[in-house]
Amino acid sequence: MIIDDLKFVKLNSGDVKELEQISKQTYFNSFSWGNSPENMRAYLEGSLSEEKLLEEVRESKSEFYFAEVNHKTIGYLKVNFGAAQTELQEGNGMELERIYVIREFQGKKMGQELLNKALELAKKNQMDYLWLGVWEKNEGAIRFYERNGFSVTGSHPFRMGDDIQTDLIMKLPLK
Numbered sequence: 001m002i003i004d005d006l007k008f009v010k011l012n013s014g015d016v017k018e019l020e021q022i023s024k025q026t027y028f029n030s031f032s033w034g035n036s037p038e039n040m041r042a043y044l045e046g047s048l049s050e051e052k053l054l055e056e057v058r059e060s061k062s063e064f065y066f067a068e069v070n071h072k073t074i075g076y077l078k079v080n081f082g083a084a085q086t087e088l089q090e091g092n093g094m095e096l097e098r099i100y101v102i103r104e105f106q107g108k109k110m111g112q113e114l115l116n117k118a119l120e121l122a123k124k125n126q127m128d129y130l131w132l133g134v135w136e137k138n139e140g141a142i143r144f145y146e147r148n149g150f151s152v153t154g155s156h157p158f159r160m161g162d163d164i165q166t167d168l169i170m171k172l173p174l175k
Helices: 013-034 037-046 050-058 110-124 139-147
Strands: 006-010 062-069 072-081 093-101 129-135 151-160 163-173
Touching: 006 110, 013 037, 013 050, 013 062, 013 072, 013 093, 037 151, 050 062, 062 110, 072 110, 093 110, 110 129, 129 139, 129 151, 139 163
Parallel strands: 093 129
Antiparallel strands: 006 062, 062 072, 072 093, 129 163, 151 163
């Protein structure tokens, strides 16, 4: 499905309330099935709080983009450069930290559109590769990234409340 009215809007600090709302909604819908209510609450209240997101939006080496359809925010992406990456990688890479899409637009190729935007940003910034971390139990997302040329190159821990989980590191060479 191609949506003609899809637009990407770069966020600024004035967008944090909306960012918090969509972050918490999409994260809960995507990951509550595999996590305890206590760990989910801790993550939403800590990592996706207004204060934490404001700090992230103000980080000069991170960029957030809302995806909008018919003036409605349907998802967003976050990319990190240099020292803003959650884990410094070798060489000239860019991290795709988040692609979140609201439930109503999942299965409508919006994840692909957001990934395409991340690839556009990586190429514009002359990155050698794009990398990301994806929860090892998120099989759908892993298959999506593999279909787009990413391969698993390692793993790292991810804290979800008091649960230490494993994220697979996936990498896509761009040169």
